[in-house]
Amino acid sequence: MKTFILQPLTTATLVLILTTPISGLVLNGYDFNLKWQPPLLLALTAFFLHLGLMILNRRTTQKKSASSQKTSHHPAWPRLATILLPLLGLILPFLLGKYWLTIAILALIYILLGLGLNIVVGLAGMLDLGFVAFYAVGAYGFALGQEYLGLSFWAAIPLGAVLAATFGVILGFPVLRMHGDYLAIVTLGFGEIIRLVLNNWITFTGGPNGVRVDFPTLFGLEFSRHAKQGGTPLHEFLGIDYSSNHRYLFLYLTLFLVVLATIFLITRLKRMPLGRAWEALREDETACRSLGINHVTVKLSAFALGAMTGGIGGVFFAVSQGFVNPTSFTFHESALILAIVVLGGLGSIPGVISAAIIVTVLPELLRDFSDYRILIFGLAMVGMMIWRPQGLVRTTRPVFQGL
Amino acid sequence: MELAILAQQTLNGLILGATYGLIAIGYTMVYGIIGMINFAHGEIYMVSAYVTAIFLAVLHYFGLANVPLMLLAVLLATMFVTALYGWFLERIAYRPLRGSTRLAPLITAIGLSLILQNYVRLSQGARSQGIPSLLQGSFAITLGNDERLVQITYVQTLIIIVAFLSMAILTVIMHHTSLGRACRATEQDRIMASLLGIDTDRIIATVFVIGAAMAAIAGVLVTLNYGSFDFHIGFVTGIKAFTAAVLGGIGSLPGAMLGGLVLGLSESFFSGFVNADYKDVFAFSLLVLVLIFRPSGFLGHPQVVKV
Amino acid sequence: MTTLLQVNHLNMRFGGVVALNDCNFQVEKNSITALIGPNGAGKTTAFNCITGFYRANQGQLHFFPPNRPSVNLIQLLGQPFTWTDPIHPRRTLKKLGYKLFGGPHRIARAGIARTFQNVRLFKEMTVLENLLVAQHRQLVGHFLSGILNAKNFRKAENNALDHAMKWLAFFQLTTEANRLAGQLPYGHQRRVEIARALCTDPILLCLDEPAAGLNPQETKALSQLIRRLQKELHLTILLIEHDIGLVMELSDHVIVLDYGEVIAQGPPAAVQQNQKVLEAYLG
Numbered sequence: 001m002k003t004f005i006l007q008p009l010t011t012a013t014l015v016l017i018l019t020t021p022i023s024g025l026v027l028n029g030y031d032f033n034l035k036w037q038p039p040l041l042l043a044l045t046a047f048f049l050h051l052g053l054m055i056l057n058r059r060t061t062q063k064k065s066a067s068s069q070k071t072s073h074h075p076a077w078p079r080l081a082t083i084l085l086p087l088l089g090l091i092l093p094f095l096l097g098k099y100w101l102t103i104a105i106l107a108l109i110y111i112l113l114g115l116g117l118n119i120v121v122g123l124a125g126m127l128d129l130g131f132v133a134f135y136a137v138g139a140y141g142f143a144l145g146q147e148y149l150g151l152s153f154w155a156a157i158p159l160g161a162v163l164a165a166t167f168g169v170i171l172g173f174p175v176l177r178m179h180g181d182y183l184a185i186v187t188l189g190f191g192e193i194i195r196l197v198l199n200n201w202i203t204f205t206g207g208p209n210g211v212r213v214d215f216p217t218l219f220g221l222e223f224s225r226h227a228k229q230g231g232t233p234l235h236e237f238l239g240i241d242y243s244s245n246h247r248y249l250f251l252y253l254t255l256f257l258v259v260l261a262t263i264f265l266i267t268r269l270k271r272m273p274l275g276r277a278w279e280a281l282r283e284d285e286t287a288c289r290s291l292g293i294n295h296v297t298v299k300l301s302a303f304a305l306g307a308m309t310g311g312i313g314g315v316f317f318a319v320s321q322g323f324v325n326p327t328s329f330t331f332h333e334s335a336l337i338l339a340i341v342v343l344g345g346l347g348s349i350p351g352v353i354s355a356a357i358i359v360t361v362l363p364e365l366l367r368d369f370s371d372y373r374i375l376i377f378g379l380a381m382v383g384m385m386i387w388r389p390q391g392l393v394r395t396t397r398p399v400f401q402g403l
Numbered sequence: 404m405e406l407a408i409l410a411q412q413t414l415n416g417l418i419l420g421a422t423y424g425l426i427a428i429g430y431t432m433v434y435g436i437i438g439m440i441n442f443a444h445g446e447i448y449m450v451s452a453y454v455t456a457i458f459l460a461v462l463h464y465f466g467l468a469n470v471p472l473m474l475l476a477v478l479l480a481t482m483f484v485t486a487l488y489g490w491f492l493e494r495i496a497y498r499p500l501r502g503s504t505r506l507a508p509l510i511t512a513i514g515l516s517l518i519l520q521n522y523v524r525l526s527q528g529a530r531s532q533g534i535p536s537l538l539q540g541s542f543a544i545t546l547g548n549d550e551r552l553v554q555i556t557y558v559q560t561l562i563i564i565v566a567f568l569s570m571a572i573l574t575v576i577m578h579h580t581s582l583g584r585a586c587r588a589t590e591q592d593r594i595m596a597s598l599l600g601i602d603t604d605r606i607i608a609t610v611f612v613i614g615a616a617m618a619a620i621a622g623v624l625v626t627l628n629y630g631s632f633d634f635h636i637g638f639v640t641g642i643k644a645f646t647a648a649v650l651g652g653i654g655s656l657p658g659a660m661l662g663g664l665v666l667g668l669s670e671s672f673f674s675g676f677v678n679a680d681y682k683d684v685f686a687f688s689l690l691v692l693v694l695i696f697r698p699s700g701f702l703g704h705p706q707v708v709k710v
Numbered sequence: 711m712t713t714l715l716q717v718n719h720l721n722m723r724f725g726g727v728v729a730l731n732d733c734n735f736q737v738e739k740n741s742i743t744a745l746i747g748p749n750g751a752g753k754t755t756a757f758n759c760i761t762g763f764y765r766a767n768q769g770q771l772h773f774f775p776p777n778r779p780s781v782n783l784i785q786l787l788g789q790p791f792t793w794t795d796p797i798h799p800r801r802t803l804k805k806l807g808y809k810l811f812g813g814p815h816r817i818a819r820a821g822i823a824r825t826f827q828n829v830r831l832f833k834e835m836t837v838l839e840n841l842l843v844a845q846h847r848q849l850v851g852h853f854l855s856g857i858l859n860a861k862n863f864r865k866a867e868n869n870a871l872d873h874a875m876k877w878l879a880f881f882q883l884t885t886e887a888n889r890l891a892g893q894l895p896y897g898h899q900r901r902v903e904i905a906r907a908l909c910t911d912p913i914l915l916c917l918d919e920p921a922a923g924l925n926p927q928e929t930k931a932l933s934q935l936i937r938r939l940q941k942e943l944h945l946t947i948l949l950i951e952h953d954i955g956l957v958m959e960l961s962d963h964v965i966v967l968d969y970g971e972v973i974a975q976g977p978p979a980a981v982q983q984n985q986k987v988l989e990a991y992l993g
């Protein structure tokens with residue numbers, strides 16, 4: 001019983017010592033202000049957290065001896081949901097106002113990015129910390145292509161994908177041969193290089209001022225009130241009133257189709273030799289090589305596919321913002337996408353989708369907490385790794401029947 | 404005149420390189436002992452810059468005016484608090500993950516650096532902070548004909564002396580004490596070391612503490628030199644210090660210092676003679692190239708992955 | 711008898727440790743050859759050199775698959791670049807090709823499969839998936855039809871499943887097919903690993919201590935299965951084993967390693983009498 005108080009008390013004291021300088025003594029010019037609440041609050045939290053964990057630990061060790069081995073092969077995603085959810089997604093935009101529509105579009109973009117990074121991190125087990133680079137390649141590829149070459153949105157989607165994949169391959173080929181965690185730091189460096197070049201090459205990219213992006217047309221129909229790009233406005237063509245919502249609706253629906261296609265592709269791939277090889281590489285690279293699998297090409301395929309998805313996400317991002325500049329492509333963005341994948345449970349598609357929605361929508365609902373957003377994601381990432389490294393939902397394995 | 408610029412850039416490079424080297428020690432030792440990149444190490448350095456300023460302000464508040472005493476007190480106090488941060492992170496975030504997947508500690512490290520950054524931002528505000536300059540004045544080194552070659556401030560002198568002194572002390576500790584021997588044994592073969600009665604968990608914690616303390620020295624010195632800092636500084640400096648560690652050969656202590664100096668000098672020359680805007684691009688490209696062509700760095704050993 | 715694998719002057723050093731010193735031996739086709747020796751003698755290292763996970767410092771490794779051209783195993787790993795390379799562009803290109811695409815997987819494709827001393831299964835995947843991954847090469851061609859789940863993909867996939875089930879039946883693991891490999895008991899994991907190696911349709915099967923950690927019954931069953939692999943399926947087997955009883959009963963040819971050197975080789979009965987071998991094991 002004594003340890004039950006003593007250990008948490010030690011932790012609390014430690015936290016108090018640790019946090020007093022930073023959160024208790026706040027710099028004010030060359031002087032400082034004393035704030036005694038934050039360190040005390042943190043210490044108190046630490047005390048109860050430690051106590052709670054100790055109690056929890058004792059419970060689970062007692063339980064473990066009784067419980068049996070778990071083998072859960074229930075389909076995680078019942079058939080009904082696979083039909084209902086896409087339908088809901090299709091109906092949803094017609095019920096939303098402009099503000100929430102833009103957030104829904106952002107959520108879809110993050111779903112796309114999450115799905116892409118999920119291939120690399122969740123399935124193939126490679127930590128890519130520079131995913132934002134491919135996102136930037138897609139976004140800037142479209143923006144600059146439009147500015148200099150008059151590239152259209154519809155051409156930009158495949159081109160952006162190919163361009164990002166090419167970047168992925170160029171970076172990946174030498175790096176993927178290396179063992180271990182170096183990949184993480186190289187991709188991190190690469191992401192920063194891309195951002196710095198975009199920021200500093202002012203004559204080409206416009207530097208920090210960024211590039212403007214025109215809204216796409218649909219078979220020559222424009223989404224503006226008056227034709228600007230030499231076509232007919234959509235609302236005139238359809239004979240309905242102009243609404244600024246139309247363009248967002250259009251974007252949402254296009255993006256929705258792309259996301260559906262991506263989900264379909266990944267679901268198929270997971271049940272194909274390539275997808276299995278990704279997961280096998282994540283589990284044990286040496287064993288894979290002993291089975292005749294060329295780890296470099298298999299990893300490269302995952303890397304390129306992830307990059308492709310990121311590139312497409314970038315194109316949509318550029319369109320939805322009407323404008324791109326380097327501040328959208330910092331390391332924080334990569335970390336955010338990584339948080340989505342980690343919280344979604346490394347490898348699980350429904351997990352990634354729910355995490356992306358939570359990560360984009362929750363801060364809008366809890367405005368007061370928006371300052372704490374990244375702090376909370378960081379805490380969640382660490383907590384996940386410690387308590388549930390397999391993610392919120394353990395991905396189910398395919399079961400082969402009738403054998 | 405050309406010579407003067409060259410000399411000045413060399414000096415800047417040395418200063419920069421010494422701080423990279425000090426931070427690189429944390430990366431290199433942790434990598435050597437548990438084979439993991441501690442991404443949060445750059446943020447530890449950032450925390451130490453804040454702690455430095457806070458302790459200076461506190462000492463000032465209590466009316467301490469003796470500059471050398473003040474500096475020493477701040478250095479020791481910052482080292483203590485920062486080392487405690489290093490120890491704490493290892494204890495709560497990395498130790499539970501021993502024997503987990505390879506990805507888990509890396510993701511945790513990213514999470515930790517987000518936490519530290521935002522904890523500091525929320526506590527101390529987002530704008531950049533500063534300290535008053537304590538040590539003013541400089542030496543001038545002149546050529547024979549009274550032309551000034553290079554100007555070295557007192558702070559820069561202090562940086563070079565303290566950096567090399569702490570490196571030397573660390574080397575002595577690692578090679579001539581039982582703690583150092585235990586560290587090196589754990590690095591060679593953790594399981595074997597634990598069979599021989601070494602408390603490897605404690606050794607790993609010690610390595611985190613040493614790394615953090617060295618980063619704290621860098622934090623104090625850089626803060627004294629530049630006078631200003633914000634909650635972002637850990638990120639870029641962290642990657643560069645890691646580059647230094649890789650350049651010197653990850654796992655090697657002298658390598659960290661050597662890598663730091665090489666990186667500092669080349670970065671300083673690049674920004675002085677080629678293009679200052681792209682100096683970070685240069686450093687990151689160097690990292691990528693080294694990893695591709697010589698992943699074992701200057702002093703590291705190419706490793707055979709045990710099957 | 712024809713030779714399947716020829717090892718000449720094999721040398722392997724790790725820093726100061728000489729793990730293999732001028733090893734010469736060969737593996738006859740359709741034989742069971744055992745590699746024995748005290749702990750740390752270099753047996754696993756020899757396996758790793760043969761299967762390409764380590765690059766030997768010196769020596770030649772030749773593999774002579776029946777009805778196919780012989781393979782220089784070391785070349786498959788790619789050679790390091792040297793300063794004279796720029797003068798020989800063709801050679802350099804070839805080196806570059808091997809550097810980019812070479813490696814142990816090429817050796818596996820040449821027909822050498824192996825298991826590992828410390829079992830290396832894909833723990834978070836099912837047993838069947840483990841065996842399907844081993845057939846990656848036969849399946850990966852059907853990419854587009856795989857996405858569309860077309861008929862020829864399903865057919866190839868079903869063939870692979872049949873193949874996998876055949877090996878699972880051989881090792882009496884049919885009931886475990888859909889369990890996670892990491893959750894199986896240790897003895898079963900060892901057998902799954904062998905089954906997985908066999909799914910690559912190897913010519914030479916290298917087993918690193920297959921009976922380690924098995925109980926006497928399991929060991930006996932395993933030795934019968936290995937015998938069947940040789941007799942019924944005409945495989946060649948190279949195995950490392952500590953259980954001398956098993957080695958004497960099973961093998962046609964025994965190679966004894968000590969401190970990285972081959973100190974004796976020959977039929978089991980002869981090796982058992984060899985003075986040096988007795989010394990190595992006793993002294």
Ligand SMILES: Nc1ncnc2c1ncn2[C@@H]1O[C@H](COP(=O)(O)OP(=O)(O)O)[C@@H](O)[C@H]1O
Pocket residue numbers: 707708709710724727728729747748749750751752753754755756
């Ligand atoms: N990757 C490696 N790095 C350093 N030393 C190694 C490595 N692999 C094997 N060794 C050394 O080579 C020697 C032979 O080891 P091994 O081949 O595993 O022996 P065994 O006959 O028990 O399988 C040992 O001294 C071992 O320490």
Ligand SMILES: [Mg+2]
Pocket residue numbers: 753754755827
């Ligand atoms: Mg062995």
